């Protein structure tokens with residue numbers, strides 16, 4: 018197995034949140050993780066990225082249990098970028114994780130440059146992260162993870178805090194990461210976030226309720242997923258998405 022979990026279970030105290038979860042992800046796969054509020058999406062992602070370490074079953078990365086050495090290969094992006102930003106400048110923020118793992122200076126500078134290019138923040142190296150827009154902050158949070166060169170990136174509702182313009186910026190970056198061959202799993206309530214995923218995993222009552230192709234999911238399952246306003250309007254008036262986001266963003 019490239020990445021996934023076997024017979025995984027998790028409880029908060031007496032409250033069993035995840036029951037016997039078995040999911041396998043292939044390298045380079047782009048998957049949406051859906052489910053009602055409280056269905057356990059964040060908990061599952063925190064377990065799979067190694068943030069939570071007390072659970073039943075196993076998280077597997079490249080045929081082995083995820084461990085201290087390999088969990089660096091699995092990045093986690095929080096819903097609120099503010100929770101992830103620590104630096105005084107944009108480049109310091111990206112440097113933080115690299116410093117923690119003792120990256121040599123030349124390599125660190127190379128990775129910071131590359132990560133900021135990938136997320137489209139080149140030129141803002143010396144800026145104060147607090148001065149950035151919501152979309153830019155989320156892209157900075159993504160850059161800090163990308164700089165660690167993860168093979169898998171788990172994104173926990175990465176566009177929920179953003180306006181339409183910010184969302185569009187983040188979609189572009191996610192697409193770029195997919196094109197770079199990263200394995201991306203995105204938890205979301207917004208079907209616009211899931212337009213390009215090839216697979217959907219849906220959680221319900223602590224279990225995997227659906228796991229299959231995105232098109233099959235939308236054909237057969239009604240998960241009462243909230244639609245962001247711009248997606249609703251897009252469907253109604255069939256306007257070009259970019260034009261619409263520009264219109265809503267003004």
Ligand SMILES: Nc1ncnc2c1ncn2[C@@H]1O[C@H](COP(=O)(O)OP(=O)(O)OP(=O)(O)O)[C@@H](O)[C@H]1O
Pocket residue numbers: 029034052053054055056057058059060061
């Ligand atoms: N620290 C905690 N202590 C106790 N219960 C918790 C804790 N964090 C989450 N829960 C509960 O665990 C369940 C799953 O929460 P989780 O945040 O994983 O769901 P989610 O699917 O990500 O929800 P949302 O879509 O609202 O973000 C919920 O019932 C929640 O109330």
